[in-house]
Amino acid sequence: MTAKPSSGRTDLGAKLDLRNKTQRRIRRRRGAIVGAVLVVLAVVAWVVFASSALETREVAVTGTQLTTPEEIISTAKVPLGTPLTRIPADSIRQRLLALPEIEDVVLHRNWPHELGIEVIERTMVYQRINGDSYQWVDASGKIFHTATDPVEGILADTASDEQRMLADIAATVGALPADVVEQTSQISAATIDQIVIELADGRQIVWGNSGQAELKAALLPVLLAEPGTVFDVSSPGHPAIR
Template structure:
């Protein structure tokens, strides 16, 4: 047992397991180079001795990163698997389109509009970003497909515009689950304007 322990300990600290390269998986928005540059993995250090918590913190500081996990391919490769944030809507601002995730985090910018919902709101208003994200993530898949735009003039005035021109007055992000639950029935009625701001008393006209 002592001999086995000595051999194991020797291997853990041995140059035989020194980190020589880094492999990045799971990225689409970020490039491999961006992740490696942020990670600052100390090459030459044994794979088992790498400061993985510190490396994870560095990578997580990149806006598109939602989660970081590590693996290894012996004898010399550290594998970094990144889970990126998922866009639930985008906001046009000054010639760019900002991607916003389900937590209301503005994590990526593009020059061209991507497929998906367009949010019309102040990109610098973090509260509105979160509230619109709450609304969008509460919607069922069919309603999301039907929706082209979400306008938020204030925290109490959020309006959805559907592809057929109908509008849904959502009010605030409060009780979004209840509002989303009553919406499908109202969508089956002939109405240009649907109001679910008070989900217990919805209205159409």
């Protein structure tokens, strides 16, 4: 007589077979999902990086005063037709920062087709007299613009256009109290240690070098209230009036 398989073994085999089929279905679904995701990513990558759907067609410039939008666009050399995501931002910034008037540049990708160029120009602290022209100097001592006529603001007569000297004068201007700035007609500097502030009423402030600027500035309201024509704060621990 042939022995029949036990019902326990039959049930176990059926369960194993069902589990294997279930796992195969799960693997197939996962594979299908992964494949679909890869297709979507490939399409998105093509649209973003290769197709004309997001290509650069326009350039918009803001923030220009000393420069012009036309000059910025010409210098930037934006490759029109290139997808916005592939615009060489660093190269564009470096070309624009080579312009003396430009302190910083911010690029904006204005989807879908516009590159925005935000220009931040340098700020004049004072004007250096240079013969018949006037050089605009910023806080770092950089000359970034030349004008044939002076504009409102402080003039400076310096023995040199060396950037350290120009920066020291800028630091001096930045330290002066607002009311002293309003009274200042000109600053002269034979050397970096001989900065002299000339007031509109003929009085002079001997500033010396740019060191201890805050302490020197704090002395001025008291000293200028006293009679005298020369107010020496070059050694702020021992100010003098003559």
